[in-house]
Amino acid sequence: MIGSGGREHALATALQRDPALTELHVAPGNPGIAAIAQCHEIDINKNDQILDLAERLNIDLVVVGPEAPLVNGAADVLRKAGIACFGPSQAAAQLEGSKDFAKQVMRDAGVPTAKSFTCTSREEVEKALDAFGAPYVVKHDGLAAGKGVVVTDDRDAAIEHALQSPRVVIEEFLDGPEVSLFGISDGRTVIAMQPAQDFKRAYDGDAGPNTGGMGAYSPLHWAPSDIIEETLERVLNPTVKEMAARDTPFIGLLYAGLAVTSRGTKVIEFNARFGDPETEVLLPRLKTPLATLLYKAATGGLTEDMTLDWSDDSAVTVVLASEGYPASPKVGEPIMGLDSVKSAQVFHAGTTSKDGIVHSSGGRVLAVTGMGADLTIARDAAYSAISQITLHGSHYRRDIALNAAVAEKGN
Numbered sequence: 093m094i095g096s097g098g099r100e101h102a103l104a105t106a107l108q109r110d111p112a113l114t115e116l117h118v119a120p121g122n123p124g125i126a127a128i129a130q131c132h133e134i135d136i137n138k139n140d141q142i143l144d145l146a147e148r149l150n151i152d153l154v155v156v157g158p159e160a161p162l163v164n165g166a167a168d169v170l171r172k173a174g175i176a177c178f179g180p181s182q183a184a185a186q187l188e189g190s191k192d193f194a195k196q197v198m199r200d201a202g203v204p205t206a207k208s209f210t211c212t213s214r215e216e217v218e219k220a221l222d223a224f225g226a227p228y229v230v231k232h233d234g235l236a237a238g239k240g241v242v243v244t245d246d247r248d249a250a251i252e253h254a255l256q257s258p259r260v261v262i263e264e265f266l267d268g269p270e271v272s273l274f275g276i277s278d279g280r281t282v283i284a285m286q287p288a289q290d291f292k293r294a295y296d297g298d299a300g301p302n303t304g305g306m307g308a309y310s311p312l313h314w315a316p317s318d319i320i321e322e323t324l325e326r327v328l329n330p331t332v333k334e335m336a337a338r339d340t341p342f343i344g345l346l347y348a349g350l351a352v353t354s355r356g357t358k359v360i361e362f363n364a365r366f367g368d369p370e371t372e373v374l375l376p377r378l379k380t381p382l383a384t385l386l387y388k389a390a391t392g393g394l395t396e397d398m399t400l401d402w403s404d405d406s407a408v409t410v411v412l413a414s415e416g417y418p419a420s421p422k423v424g425e426p427i428m429g430l431d432s433v434k435s436a437q438v439f440h441a442g443t444t445s446k447d448g449i450v451h452s453s454g455g456r457v458l459a460v461t462g463m464g465a466d467l468t469i470a471r472d473a474a475y476s477a478i479s480q481i482t483l484h485g486s487h488y489r490r491d492i493a494l495n496a497a498v499a500e501k502g503n
């Protein structure tokens with residue numbers, strides 16, 4: 093597997109549970125992953141280093157975690173060498189790599205999404221902003237590590253953000269709760285996972301700047317009861333069909349970021365890989381052996397009658413972030429208390445080992461996942477664990493899954 097975040101630690105944990113797995117190698121991994129797999133220090137943005145390692149270790153299946161190597165064509169290089177890879181080709185990863193490309197595919201496939209204009213001049217930008225009115229949604233076309241999208245009532249701020257990129261997508265504002273729903277695709281057949289919800293803002297009450305994700309939970313008791321079937325039928329299947337028709341089949345994880353609006357469920361964005369931190373709540377609930385499933389997807393072996401087996405338990409993950417995250421995270425601080433955590437699974441997201449002690453090395457440092465019979469019990473497990481961990485200056489949200497837990501109790 094390729095990657096080093098909380099998503100990869102959760103993937104590694106689930107892959108290890110599959111009895112069919114013989115060996116697990118991760119590049120580059122992190123101290124949490126090193127406890128359950130063999131880690132290899134390579135530059136994952138260099139395809140030749142990935143291929144070299146896979147060939148040297150005689151790897152049967154490569155699972156690519158993050159988007160950068162996918163957009164870089166890592167999957168193409170591996171498949172060309174005859175190595176099975178769970179991850180889309182460079183061309184198919186454009187579903188995440190270019191907002192404009194994703195919009196064209198959705199248009200051609202008839203997938204419900206926000207109306208949009210792609211603009212390359214100030215004149216076009218102003219016209220598009222005025223066509224939709226406030227709140228304005230402006231998206232840079234390329235990969236932007238979470239910084240490419242601005243949603244604002246301030247027309248001048250919208251224009252300023254638009255002018256920072258040569259090509260932007262301006263779209264209508266979608267009102268309604270967001271849901272992440274993932275499809276596992278072999279290029280023709282897609283299997284939908286259960287939905288999860290991510291908390292993107294830095295502070296409690298959805299205040300503060302956008303982040304990579306401060307927490308997540310699953311399942312969503314409040315979501316429409318047919319959301320999985322509906323998303324499969326209206327979003328995942330048509331998109332995979334359209335990509336196959338374009339001769340760029342999508343093999344890998346198709347991440348649909350959805351808005352549940354009063355006018356139906358619509359796609360906000362696609363990603364070409366597992367979401368982070370949604371993966372840290374979904375995989376601990378997944379009972380279907382993951383290595384076998386992803387191998388089938390990588391080798392064209394999925395069938396429509398396949399279903400996934402889920403635990404009835406709820407899962408809640410809370411992200412422990414470095415001081416100053418997301419604007420300017422301070423890293424290199426020791427993390428204490430990891431060994432005393434019993435009530436939850438601690439996934440390492442941005443950590444490194446220094447003199448045998450785990451230190452922070454990224455903005456999002458840990459994802460702490462609690463499980464339980466309902467969201468309240470799962471929250472208690474996650475929060476009691478995170479309160480035992482010390483990292484100087486760190487912060488985390490106190491309200492992950494809180495509203496959903498209260499609503500669940502009320503039912």
Ligand code: AMP
Pocket residue numbers: 206229231241243263264265266267270292349360361
């Ligand atoms: P994206 O990178 O496209 O997922 O956008 C990042 C975040 O911006 C999303 O998770 C939403 O919270 C918000 N956003 C994006 N597009 C829209 C939209 N059309 N309407 C409302 N909010 C949006």
Ligand code: GLY
Pocket residue numbers: 290304305363366367368369370
């Ligand atoms: N959780 C949002 C993402 O993975 O992009």
